[in-house]
Amino acid sequence: xxxxxDEVKIWVKAGDGGPGCVAFRREKFVPKxxxxxxxxxxxxxxxxKASRNVKSLRExxxxxxxxxxxxxxxxxxxxxxxNGNDLVLLVPPGTxxxxxxxxxxxxxxxDLDTEGMEVLVAKGGSGGRGNASFKTSTNQAPRIATPGxxxxxxxxxxxxxLIAEVGIIGCPNAGKSTLLSKISQARPKIADYPFxxxxxxxxxVDLGDNRQFVAADIPGLIEGASSGAGLGIKFxxxxxxxxxxxxxLDLSLPDVAKRYYNIRDELGRYDEKLLEKPxxxxxxxxxxxxxxxxxxxxxxxxxxYFLISCVTGEGIKPxxxxxxxxxxxxx
Numbered sequence: 001x002x003x004x005x006d007e008v009k010i011w012v013k014a015g016d017g018g019p020g021c022v023a024f025r026r027e028k029f030v031p032k033x034x035x036x037x038x039x040x041x042x043x044x045x046x047x048x049k050a051s052r053n054v055k056s057l058r059e060x061x062x063x064x065x066x067x068x069x070x071x072x073x074x075x076x077x078x079x080x081x082x083n084g085n086d087l088v089l090l091v092p093p094g095t096x097x098x099x100x101x102x103x104x105x106x107x108x109x110x111d112l113d114t115e116g117m118e119v120l121v122a123k124g125g126s127g128g129r130g131n132a133s134f135k136t137s138t139n140q141a142p143r144i145a146t147p148g149x150x151x152x153x154x155x156x157x158x159x160x161x162l163i164a165e166v167g168i169i170g171c172p173n174a175g176k177s178t179l180l181s182k183i184s185q186a187r188p189k190i191a192d193y194p195f196x197x198x199x200x201x202x203x204x205v206d207l208g209d210n211r212q213f214v215a216a217d218i219p220g221l222i223e224g225a226s227s228g229a230g231l232g233i234k235f236x237x238x239x240x241x242x243x244x245x246x247x248x249l250d251l252s253l254p255d256v257a258k259r260y261y262n263i264r265d266e267l268g269r270y271d272e273k274l275l276e277k278p279x280x281x282x283x284x285x286x287x288x289x290x291x292x293x294x295x296x297x298x299x300x301x302x303x304x305y306f307l308i309s310c311v312t313g314e315g316i317k318p319x320x321x322x323x324x325x326x327x328x329x330x331x
Contacts, residue, residue, distance in 0.1 A: 005057040006160040006200075006238075008064070009100065012122050015043025015070040015084035017148025020128035023076035024141065035135050035142055036078050040127030041071030043151040044084035048119050048158075050093040050112035057091065057158050068122070071148055074130040084124060094163040094241065097121060100155040109156075113163060113241070121156060125149030159237070162200055164216035165327055167242035169267075171259055172219075174248040175284040177201065178310040180217040183320060200238050211324055216242065236270045244326050245279040249298070251291035251307075256283070257300040278326050281305040282319060287312050 018040025025033025046068050069084035091097075093115050098106045110119035126149045134142035168176045184203025201217040219235050239245065247263065249256050260281070267274040281302050285291050287309040298305045306322065308315035 005061045006162075007158065008057050008060045009155065009157050010060050010064040010066065011153070011155055012046045012089075013065075013067045013153040014045050014122035014124040014151030015068040016151050017041070017043050017125035017127040018071035018073045018081040018084075019147045020130035020133075020145035021074035021076060021081075022131045022143055022145045025077075034140060035131040036076050037130030037132050037145055038074035038076070038079040038081065039130050039133065040074045040148045041081035041083040042127050043071045043124030043148065044068030044086045045120055045124040045151075046122040047086060047088045048091055048095070048097050048110070048112060048121055049088050050095065050115055050117045051090040052093055052115050054090050054092045057095070057160055060158060068124060068151065070151070071124070071127045074127065074145070078130070078132050081127060083127075086124075088118070091158060092160055093117075094161050096159045096161060098157040098159065100157055106157060122152040122154055125151040161241050162202060162216050162238040163214070163241050164202055164238075165213045165243045166205075166215040166246055166323055167239045167244070168215055168217045168246045168248060169239065169263065170248035171250065171263065174250045175310055176217045176248055179246075179248065179284070179308070179316075180215060182310050182313070182316060184215060200235055205320065205323075207320055207324055213323065213327055215246070236267070239267070239274055240271065242277065243330050244323060245274075245277050246282060246323070247279055248282050248284050250285055251283045251294045252285045252288045254294065256294050256297035260301050278330070280319070280322060280326070283307045285309065285311075286314055 020040050021037035023037040025036045027033055046066065066087060066089060068087040071084045072081035074081045091112060093113060095112050097109045097119060099109050100106055109121055128146040128148040131142045131145050134144055168180060170176055180201055180203045183205045203215050204212055205215055206212050216238060218238055249260055281298060283295060283298055283305060286307045306315055306319045308319055
C-alpha cells in the first residue's frame with residue numbers, strides 16, 4: 001500500500017435529523033393534558049479542517065466512508081432530542097476539496113491552503129417537529145409529528161497540492177533528491193538510477209538569521225509527462241503552489257539545452273502559468289570530468305545560471321542566497 005497518497009475519492013453523509021415526538025401530558029390532577037411531544041435533534045454536519053499534523057491523505061485511502069451522528073428523537077414534556085455530534089475530518093494544508101457531481105463533474109468546494117482553515121461540506125438534517133408545535137385553537141390535541149430531514153451526502157475528491165516555496169524540478173536522476181538532502185534535514189531515497197523518488201519530499205532550508213524556506217523535490221519529469229508518461233502527470237500539480245522553480249540539469253550528459261526545453265514544454269502543456277514563475281537554472285554534478293564540456297550549453301538557455309556539486313558542496317551557498325533574494329523580492 002502507498003505511504004504517500006495525494007489524491008483519493010470518498011463518500012460523506014451528514015447525520016439525519018431526529019423525528020419529532022407525539023406525547024401528551026399525563027400529570028396528576030391534569031386529566032386532559034395537552035400535547036407535549038418535543039422536536040427531534042439536528043443531525044451532525046461534516047467538516048474538513050487543515051492540520052499540519054497530517055502529512056498525506058493516506059488515512060482516506062483505507063477508510064472511504066464517513067457518517068456523522070444523527071439527531072436523537074424528541075421526547076415528552078417538550079424535551080428536544082439531543083443534536084448529533086459534528087464530524088471534523090483532518091487533512092494536510094494544501095488540500096483541495098472537490099464535490100463529484102452527476103456526470104463526474106468536479107466542483108471545487110474549498111482550497112484549504114492554510115493551517116486551521118475549515119469548510120462545511122455536508123450539513124446535518126433538521127430535527128422533525130413534535131406534536132406540541134402543531135397545537136392550534138381548533139386542534140388542541142394533535143397526534144401528528146414529522147420525521148427529521150435527511151443529512152446531505154456527497155461524493156468528495158481530496159487532492160493534495162504540497163505547499164512549498166521552492167520546487168526542485170528536472171529530469172530523472174538530475175540530483176534533485178541529493179540537493180534537498182544537502183540543504184535541509186529531509187532524507188529522501190537516493191540512488192543512481194531514474195525514478196528513485198516516487199513521492200514528493202519536503203525539506204525546510206535554514207539559512208540562519210531567521211531566514212527559512214520550504215523546498216519540494218518533485219519526482220523526475222520526462223518528455224510526455226503532461227500526457228501521463230513516466231511519473232510526471234501525478235506530481236506536476238505539486239509545482240502549482242511554488243513561488244520559485246529550481247530547474248536542475250545534469251551536466252554529465254549531452255543535450256543539456258534539449259532536456260531543458262523538453263521539461264519547459266511539459267510544464268506549459270500542463271499549465272501555462274507555471275512558465276511565468278521565477279526560475280533558476282542549475283547545472284549539477286560539476287565534480288564529474290565529463291560535466292565540464294557541457295557547461296557552455298547552458299548559455300543557450302540563459303545568461304545567468306548556477307553550477308553546483310552536491311559531492312563537494314561547490315556553488316550551493318551562492319545558489320541558496322539567490323533563492324532567498326528572489327523569495328524576499330516576491331514577499
